[in-house]
Amino acid sequence: MSSTPEVLISEVGPRDGLQSVQAIMPTADKRRWIDALVEAGLREIEVGSFVPARLLPQMADVVDVVRHALRHQGITVMALVPNRRGAEAALAAGVHKFTLPVSASEAHSLANVRKTRVQMVEALREVHALRREAAPGVAMEVGLSTAFGCTLQGAVDEDEVIRLAVACVEAGADEVGLSDTTGMANPAQVRRLFKRLRAEIGTRAGAAHMHNTRGLGLANCLAAFDVGVRTFDASLGGLGGCPYAPGASGNVVTEDLVFMFEAMGVSTGIDLDKLMAAREPLKTGLPHEPVYGMTPEAGLPKGWRVHHHPSNPSTSSG
Amino acid sequence: MSSTPEVLISEVGPRDGLQSVQAIMPTADKRRWIDALVEAGLREIEVGSFVPARLLPQMADVVDVVRHALRHQGITVMALVPNRRGAEAALAAGVHKFTLPVSASEAHSLANVRKTRVQMVEALREVHALRREAAPGVAMEVGLSTAFGCTLQGAVDEDEVIRLAVACVEAGADEVGLSDTTGMANPAQVRRLFKRLRAEIGTRAGAAHMHNTRGLGLANCLAAFDVGVRTFDASLGGLGGCPYAPGASGNVVTEDLVFMFEAMGVSTGIDLDKLMAAREPLKTGLPHEPVYGMTPEAGLPKGWRVHHHPSNPSTSSG
Numbered sequence: 001m002s003s004t005p006e007v008l009i010s011e012v013g014p015r016d017g018l019q020s021v022q023a024i025m026p027t028a029d030k031r032r033w034i035d036a037l038v039e040a041g042l043r044e045i046e047v048g049s050f051v052p053a054r055l056l057p058q059m060a061d062v063v064d065v066v067r068h069a070l071r072h073q074g075i076t077v078m079a080l081v082p083n084r085r086g087a088e089a090a091l092a093a094g095v096h097k098f099t100l101p102v103s104a105s106e107a108h109s110l111a112n113v114r115k116t117r118v119q120m121v122e123a124l125r126e127v128h129a130l131r132r133e134a135a136p137g138v139a140m141e142v143g144l145s146t147a148f149g150c151t152l153q154g155a156v157d158e159d160e161v162i163r164l165a166v167a168c169v170e171a172g173a174d175e176v177g178l179s180d181t182t183g184m185a186n187p188a189q190v191r192r193l194f195k196r197l198r199a200e201i202g203t204r205a206g207a208a209h210m211h212n213t214r215g216l217g218l219a220n221c222l223a224a225f226d227v228g229v230r231t232f233d234a235s236l237g238g239l240g241g242c243p244y245a246p247g248a249s250g251n252v253v254t255e256d257l258v259f260m261f262e263a264m265g266v267s268t269g270i271d272l273d274k275l276m277a278a279r280e281p282l283k284t285g286l287p288h289e290p291v292y293g294m295t296p297e298a299g300l301p302k303g304w305r306v307h308h309h310p311s312n313p314s315t316s317s318g
Numbered sequence: 319m320s321s322t323p324e325v326l327i328s329e330v331g332p333r334d335g336l337q338s339v340q341a342i343m344p345t346a347d348k349r350r351w352i353d354a355l356v357e358a359g360l361r362e363i364e365v366g367s368f369v370p371a372r373l374l375p376q377m378a379d380v381v382d383v384v385r386h387a388l389r390h391q392g393i394t395v396m397a398l399v400p401n402r403r404g405a406e407a408a409l410a411a412g413v414h415k416f417t418l419p420v421s422a423s424e425a426h427s428l429a430n431v432r433k434t435r436v437q438m439v440e441a442l443r444e445v446h447a448l449r450r451e452a453a454p455g456v457a458m459e460v461g462l463s464t465a466f467g468c469t470l471q472g473a474v475d476e477d478e479v480i481r482l483a484v485a486c487v488e489a490g491a492d493e494v495g496l497s498d499t500t501g502m503a504n505p506a507q508v509r510r511l512f513k514r515l516r517a518e519i520g521t522r523a524g525a526a527h528m529h530n531t532r533g534l535g536l537a538n539c540l541a542a543f544d545v546g547v548r549t550f551d552a553s554l555g556g557l558g559g560c561p562y563a564p565g566a567s568g569n570v571v572t573e574d575l576v577f578m579f580e581a582m583g584v585s586t587g588i589d590l591d592k593l594m595a596a597r598e599p600l601k602t603g604l605p606h607e608p609v610y611g612m613t614p615e616a617g618l619p620k621g622w623r624v625h626h627h628p629s630n631p632s633t634s635s636g
Contacts, residue, residue: 154621184619186581187540214619215574215612216581218537222505226544250612256533263504263534294533294568301502301532303472 005269007261008044008231010207011037011254013282014065015046015080017239019058021289027061029285031068036278037236038069041270042254044076045069046099046233050086066093076139082113087127097139098131100124102168104161105150108181112145121167128172141175142168143209143233147193149184162196169201177206177231180220183213183250187223194227209233210252217252218260225266232257236275237282238292250292255279259295262308272300323587325579326362326549328525329355329572331600332383333364333398335557336376339607345379347603349386354596355554356387359588360572362394363387364417364551368404384411394457400431402444409449415457416449418442420486422479423468426499430463439485446490459493460486461527461551465511467502480514493524495549498538501531501568505541512545527551528570535570536578543584550575554593555600556610568610573597577613580626590618 014034018025025033030047037045047069048062062079069077078097081087087098102120103109109117124142131138147161165176178193190208198205208224208231210217221232235251258270276296283291332352336343343351348365355363365387366380380397387395396415399405405416420438421427427435442460449456465479483494496511508526516523526542526549528535539550553569576588594614601609 149619149621151620154619154624182619183616186578188582188584213612213616214577215571216536216578218534219540219578222537222540253533259532260504260534260537264506266506294531298501298531301467301472301500302469303467306472 003267005043005267006230007225007266007268009042009254009258009261009268009270010044010046010078010231010233011042011236012046012209012233012251013037013235013237013239013254015048015059015078016233016251017235017237018286019049019056020240021058021286023286023288024058024060025285027064029281030061030065032281033236033278033285034065034069035072036274036281038072038075040274040278041268043074043269044078044097046078046080047095049080049082050090050093051080051082063089063093066090066095070094078141081127083123084126084130087130091131091135091138095138097141098127099141099143100127100173101145102142102164103145103150103181104156104164105146105153107152108146108150111152117164121164121171124168124173125171132172139174140172141177141206142173143177143179143207144168145179145181147178148180148186148189149182151182151184158193158196161193162200165197166200169204173204175204175206175231176201177209177233179209179233180211181209183211183216185210185220186216187219190220190223191227194224194229198228205229207231207233212238212250212252217250218256221252221257222260225261234258237279239282239286239289253293253295255293255295259300321585323361323585324548325543325584325586327360327572327576327579327586327588328362328364328396328549328551329360329554330364330527330551330569331355331553331555331557331572333366333377333396334551334569335553335555336604337367337374338558339376339604341604341606342376342378343603345382347599348379348383350599351554351596351603352383352387353390354592354599356390356393358592358596359586361392361587362396362415364396364398365413367398367400368408368411369398369400381407381411384408384413388412396459399445401441402448405445405448409453409456413456415459416445417459417461418445418491419463420460420482421463421499422474422482423464423471425470426464426468429470435482439482439489442486442491443489450490457492458490459495459524460491461495461497461525462486463497463499465496466498466504466507467500469500469502476511476514479511480518483515484518487519487522491522493522493549494519495524495527495551497527497551498529499527501529501534503528503538504534505537508538508541509545512542512547516546523547525549525551530556530568530570535568536574539570539575540578543579552576555597557600557604557607571611571613573611573613577618
């Protein structure tokens with residue numbers, strides 16, 4: 001019953017989702033939402049961004065949210081840090097893991113973080129230097145955004161994506177994943193790029209972060225799984241996308257992704273009923289935002305609870 | 319430029335879609351819709367059902383619709399026939415291909431056609447006898463509905479599905495496909511069942527008919543493609559489901575399926591811009607029905623038309 005889940009679903013809603021919407025979720029709802037996610041069995045949660053509150057007022061309470069999340073045992077509390085200053089604040093708050101936004105597309109990099117790709121790799125190096133001296137136990141991942149195409153520049157050269165991934169590893173990243181920020185990926189491309197990524201950086205090849213912009217989100221996750229990817233970013237209720245990638249929207253819905261894997265017999269460690277219940281604090285905290293998900297709407301199939309035995313009950317505390 | 323497409327997208331909207339909604343599309347709109355589908359490059363279209371108009375008033379004009387569709391060269395005009403009487407009428411109208419509804423679940427069979435599975439195989443045998451003597455050139459396919467699970471009875475035994483497929487071939491079916499009528503399929507199951515199907519009936523293994531009820535429609539199509547399936551049912555705008563499978567809805571959206579394959583470099587012979595344009599007569603003819611599709615909402619990716627060259631321009635006439 002307590003075997004290790006085969007895939008890690010990394011919940012990005014409290015960061016990627018919340019910073020994509022105008023409305024600001026009250027801190028109390030963020031806490032309740034994170035509690036519900038942990039209760040459902042999520043083991044890695046991106047809980048916020050360490051960026052100036054004037055730029056992202058949705059994240060003004062990030063220190064409080066991190067501290068609350070840290071009350072839960074056995075989960076990885078992750079936060080986005082764009083630079084050394086953000087990383088210092090995140091370390092002070094006590095996060096377990098950084099994620100840094102590096103864009104495969106130069107145009108997206110400039111629009112998203114006002115830095116070139118080279119400057120972002122330099123920022124990564126600085127953050128790595130900081131954590132090496134101050135907190136060597138803290139992990140550092142990069143999700144290469146627009147790795148499959150960019151709404152600003154169009155196609156993104158695959159050789160450049162791989163070279164950038166290698167540069168990120170050389171700058172100190174523990175893991176480099178690939179993000180379909182703009183919903184342009186297709187399963188053949190996903191297989192090709194993740195295979196190349198693994199060939200180049202081995203076990204440092206990280207998460208698949210897919211969007212459902214054109215309906216291909218789960219097919220792309222399946223394609224990534226087929227070539228060995230075992231970490232998948234997803235957002236409860238499909239909340240969020242990228243505000244600086246015009247027309248792009250639609251993180252993969254955690255509920256549907258978990259349903260797909262569990263139905264396939266691939267354990268996630270997540271309890272689907274409890275995951276559905278985690279939609280309630282999200283809806284309460286953002287009453288005017290649409291919340292997506294086909295599985296929540298259709299419900300679990302007849303016979304599911306009889307035939308399906310979750311492999312790993314959730315861990316929770318606090 | 320005119321190489322044979324690698325996959326056949328079989329459009330089921332004018333039958334499966336239209337008979338699932340209460341509203342009746344006017345005949346003139348059905349004609350315009352079919353014309354637009356042919357113009358987009360669809361080569362197989364299920365245009366209607368030969369069932370009594372008192373049971374399905376949406377299909378009362380099926381003879382007229384078939385005759386109109388037959389004005390187009392180079393397409394396969396298919397119709398659903400539940401029994402010998404329907405097949406006689408369909409032959410008289412001039413269809414190229416029959417499809418018969420055989421359910422893998424006994425409960426669904428009784429609800430859908432008021433016959434047992436054994437009785438439906440017998441009906442298939444009678445239709446086969448008819449076409450053998452009257453129209454040997456007419457093709458006959460079976461889509462095994464509820465092959466991946468049933469909202470009425472729950473799980474459906476996989477051995478039974480395969481045995482029933484073999485029985486359908488023995489009764490004269492040229493092709494037997496598998497339908498996820500209730501949106502319960504997952505990619506692992508799709509691969510397993512289609513592999514078994516091919517092992518048992520070889521090249522008579524037919525189409526994958528997937529639903530998007532829980533968001534897995536395209537992932538399941540990808541899974542079927544991976545194990546050699548090359549014919550896929552889909553419905554423009556995702557119209558339709560199955561009225562006798564409570565809670566089930568959501569045919570795979572043709573636009574999203576075509577986008578997935580074309581983006582992967584798998585040719586469909588379909589022009590995506592013209593396919594989007596085919597939504598207009600559908601919307602005009604059914605103004606109060608929701609029309610789905612992620613790709614139509616998001617639009618084609620930046621750079622798509624520059625980098626993507628459809629392999630096969632559509633054929634059309636009439």
